[in-house]
Amino acid sequence: MATVNIAMVWADALLWAQQPQIELSWNTVIRWALWLVLGFFGAFPGIVAYMVWAERKVAARFQDRIGPNRVGPLGLLQPIADAIKLITKENIVPRTADQWVHLLAPVIILVSAFLVLAVVPFGIGLTPVNLPSGLIYLVAVSSLSPLGIFLAGWSSRNKYSLLGAMRSVAQLVSYEVPQVLATVPVVLWAGSLSLNTIFDKQMEHGWFVFSPPGFLGFLILLIASIAEVNRTPFDLPEAESEIIAGFHTEYSGMRFGLFFLAEYLSVFAISCIMTAIYFGGGTLVPWSDFPAGTLGAIHSAYLPASINATFILVNLVLVAVFFAKVGFFIFLMFWVRATLPRMRVDRLMNYAWKSLVPLSIANVLVAAIWYELVLRPGVVFKVAGWDVRWFVGTLVTAPIVLLLIWLVARCNRLSEKAEVASTTAPAAAR
Amino acid sequence: MTYLFVFISVLGLLAALGTVLARNLVHAGLFLVAFFFTVACQFVLLEAEFLAAVQVLVYIGAVAILLMFAIMLTRNVQGDMTTTTSRTWLLPALVGGLGLFFVLMFGINDQVGLKGRMTWASASTRPEIPRAGEGKPVTPRSAAINDMGRMVGREMVTRFVVPFEVAGLLLTAALVGAVVVAYREGDDAESPRRGIQPTRLHGAVTVQATNGHADGSDLPSTASVTS
Numbered sequence: 001m002a003t004v005n006i007a008m009v010w011a012d013a014l015l016w017a018q019q020p021q022i023e024l025s026w027n028t029v030i031r032w033a034l035w036l037v038l039g040f041f042g043a044f045p046g047i048v049a050y051m052v053w054a055e056r057k058v059a060a061r062f063q064d065r066i067g068p069n070r071v072g073p074l075g076l077l078q079p080i081a082d083a084i085k086l087i088t089k090e091n092i093v094p095r096t097a098d099q100w101v102h103l104l105a106p107v108i109i110l111v112s113a114f115l116v117l118a119v120v121p122f123g124i125g126l127t128p129v130n131l132p133s134g135l136i137y138l139v140a141v142s143s144l145s146p147l148g149i150f151l152a153g154w155s156s157r158n159k160y161s162l163l164g165a166m167r168s169v170a171q172l173v174s175y176e177v178p179q180v181l182a183t184v185p186v187v188l189w190a191g192s193l194s195l196n197t198i199f200d201k202q203m204e205h206g207w208f209v210f211s212p213p214g215f216l217g218f219l220i221l222l223i224a225s226i227a228e229v230n231r232t233p234f235d236l237p238e239a240e241s242e243i244i245a246g247f248h249t250e251y252s253g254m255r256f257g258l259f260f261l262a263e264y265l266s267v268f269a270i271s272c273i274m275t276a277i278y279f280g281g282g283t284l285v286p287w288s289d290f291p292a293g294t295l296g297a298i299h300s301a302y303l304p305a306s307i308n309a310t311f312i313l314v315n316l317v318l319v320a321v322f323f324a325k326v327g328f329f330i331f332l333m334f335w336v337r338a339t340l341p342r343m344r345v346d347r348l349m350n351y352a353w354k355s356l357v358p359l360s361i362a363n364v365l366v367a368a369i370w371y372e373l374v375l376r377p378g379v380v381f382k383v384a385g386w387d388v389r390w391f392v393g394t395l396v397t398a399p400i401v402l403l404l405i406w407l408v409a410r411c412n413r414l415s416e417k418a419e420v421a422s423t424t425a426p427a428a429a430r
Numbered sequence: 431m432t433y434l435f436v437f438i439s440v441l442g443l444l445a446a447l448g449t450v451l452a453r454n455l456v457h458a459g460l461f462l463v464a465f466f467f468t469v470a471c472q473f474v475l476l477e478a479e480f481l482a483a484v485q486v487l488v489y490i491g492a493v494a495i496l497l498m499f500a501i502m503l504t505r506n507v508q509g510d511m512t513t514t515t516s517r518t519w520l521l522p523a524l525v526g527g528l529g530l531f532f533v534l535m536f537g538i539n540d541q542v543g544l545k546g547r548m549t550w551a552s553a554s555t556r557p558e559i560p561r562a563g564e565g566k567p568v569t570p571r572s573a574a575i576n577d578m579g580r581m582v583g584r585e586m587v588t589r590f591v592v593p594f595e596v597a598g599l600l601l602t603a604a605l606v607g608a609v610v611v612a613y614r615e616g617d618d619a620e621s622p623r624r625g626i627q628p629t630r631l632h633g634a635v636t637v638q639a640t641n642g643h644a645d646g647s648d649l650p651s652t653a654s655v656t657s
Contacts, residue, residue: 101460133480133579140483143491147463150498154456166502173495193480193579 035128040114048264049079055334062338083257091253094157101155106251106258108148113265115141120272121199123282123318124295124311133193138273139180142228145266146172149237149247152259156250164246167345168237172228174349178356179224182217185367186277189375199281203289205375207280210287212394212401213366218278220360222332225270227352229263231333233340236348271329272322279325282318291317354412362404370397435475442468455501463494480578 053068053075060067068075093102119134121127131137146169153165186208187193190201198208208214227234238246248259275281284290291314343351373379374393381392445468448461466489473482574581586594 098454098456101456104460131479131483132577133483136480136483136487136579140487140491143487143495146495147490147498150495150502151456151460154498154502162502169495169499169502176491191580 032128039128040117044114044117044265044268045261047268048261049083051264051268051330052082052260053079054330055337058331058334059338062335086254086257086260089253091255094250096157097250098155098157101151102250103255105148105152105155106248106255106262108151109145109262110258110265112141112144112148113262113269115144116266116269117272119195120269120276121196121281122272122322123315126315126319127196130194130196134195135183135187135193135198135277138195139176142266143176145228145262152251153247156247158250160243160245161247161249163243164237164239164249167243168230168247171230171234171237171348171352174352175224175227175234175356178220178352178360179228181357181360181364182221182224183277184360184364185213185217185370188364188367189371195276198277202280203283206287206390207278207283209278211370211374211390212398213363213370214278216359216363216401216405217367218274220356220363221274221278222329224352224356225274226333226336227348229266229270231263231267232337233343234348235342236345239342267330267333268326271326271333274329275322275325282320282322284317284321291321350412354415355408358408359404362408363401366397366400366404369393369400373397435472438468438471438475442472456498459494459497459501462497463490466490466494477575478578480582 056078057067057075068078071077071081093099116138118128119131119137121130149168149172150165153161153163153168156162186198189205189208190198192198192201202208209218230237236242238248243249248256251259280286282291295311295314370393373396374389379389381387381389442465445461445464449458449465452458452461466485469489470482470485473479473485
């Protein structure tokens with residue numbers, strides 16, 4: 001038994017060698033400080049500011065308007081003006097509010113949104129912190145935000161705030177389940193929780209989204225992530241027309257600005273995560289490691305020994321492609337928001353628990369089939385010299401995935417019919 | 431490193447004290463969250479970042495949220511009416527707490543290690559962990575420290591598969607039991623349907639069962655109306 005265990009560990013030695021090991025040397029400290037100052041205080045809030053501008057422009061296009069166009073050319077200075085306005089506005093706290101908790105709540109939400117970005121591999125050697133269990137870390141820090149939202153609603157002493165907080169916590173807790181389960185196929189295929197290893201595996205095997213279980217997993221992740229950041233059609237916690245903005249009704253000035261910042265930052269963060277775990281990070285072409293491959297076999301977590309012009313060029317391409325993909329997902333969310341109306345609360349819960357959760361659990365099994373057919377080292381399907389593993393895998397798993405979706409939809413329809421019958425029958429008897 | 435440990439420990443103890451001394455339920459919950467967070471920090475100091483992440487995920491992400499939910503669903507939503515400290519319970523609580531403290535203190539101090547190894551309580555530095563690629567073999571120990579997620583997963587489905595499954599079964603049973611306990615009242619077909627009325631589209635909205643005499647009104651139960 002013990003020998004078997006040791007042997008298994010030895011077989012994993014290659015993968016284990018890729019596992020990151022963080023040394024707290026002076027070098028690392030400087031790198032982290034640079035990330036903190038340039039990335040987390042500089043670049044990301046800037047990106048968020050211009051996301052707001054982009055959203056207003058996109059929504060305006062959808063609604064046949066012009067959008068912001070007064071401040072600067074194309075309204076490009078509008079975010080700066082907004083920021084100045086938010087900072088200089090008076091900060092009003094209700095007298096009955098719980099002062100400390102009222103201050104703490106937006107900070108918790110903002111911290112949770114920022115921390116998510118700490119493990120995203122933007123390029124080669126461009127991961128702020130490369131954690132061996134990055135995905136678990138992601139789930140852990142993003143689970144802080146319901147706490148912040150609840151505290152915001154509770155500390156305001158306003159019944160609309162409290163209603164918004166209750167809705168929000170129920171929704172976030174429900175959608176966390178399919179969101180986490182939708183990332184399990186990726187962990188299974190990459191054999192690691194580290195986002196860098198996942199990125200490397202995708203350079204080796206192609207983007208994970210291009211497989212039936214991967215595509216289903218990506219869709220579930222996308223839907224659940226939109227619900228996690230409280231955006232339309234899942235914006236019940238801050239429904240303006242029902243509960244006047246919900247949990248942040250009583251916030252004004254820069255504290256409200258912090259909520260705003262956190263929301264857009266989370267949108268940016270989940271787009272980064274979807275890009276990193278399903279869409280191959282910064283790779284340009286699905287089944288090739290094209291820009292990174294020219295550097296030879298390297299691990300994306302570490303900077304190479306010598307930084308030359310080729311490396312910088314490759315990294316620039318990687319980061320540009322990464323942000324292009326992120327921009328696409330952000331646009332997708334703006335599109336959804338400008339198009340779809342809000343969901344009803346019971347449908348929202350039914351959708352999470354009766355559709356997304358069963359589908360994502362079953363998807364893990366399909367992902368295992370895909371792993372056995374396509375990704376397991378040593379599996380070979382050859383037809384006339386061509387490697388047809390991918391086609392075999394798709395032929396086998398695609399019908400299963402379609403069958404699963406049909407089955408879940410059918411079961412839901414039948415149970416809904418039965419419920420309608422059972423609720424209307426007593427009334428008819430009466 | 432030691433200073434960091436002492437700093438975090440003191441913060442954790444203060445948070446734990448705040449949990450029991452806070453007059454407001456939600457404040458007590460927040461102190462508890464802070465305490466859980468310092469425990470996660472301790473795990474990071476022990477180079478067990480997987481455990482730290484799980485600690486944050488389970489205790490802050492799930493237990494604390496559940497706690498807040500419980501507070502929200504009670505009548506005392508604002509949470510500012512905690513029970514006063516009862517004098518009669520002061521002495522038993524003190525005896526119990528100190529007893530537990532001494533048991534733990536002596537237990538940890540006199541802990542006997544495995545054969546041929548030193549006790550963990552007296553160890554202040556950890557043995558060197560060989561790194562892969564330096565020609566040293568990968569021991570299970572170093573793999574467990576450097577790749578904790580994988581090792582925990584493997585142990586869960588091999589050595590500890592029965593306890594794991596039993597725990598899962600227990601949790602499922604508790605969940606189903608909670609649903610059964612909570613659903614019994616709403617399922618009562620004889621209760622008068624006042625308050626929220628289920629419409630055809632709402633499906634399984636649980637009806638608030640307010641019995642006629644429970645809320646002070648003297649309406650007869652609709653059981654007589656329906657039958």
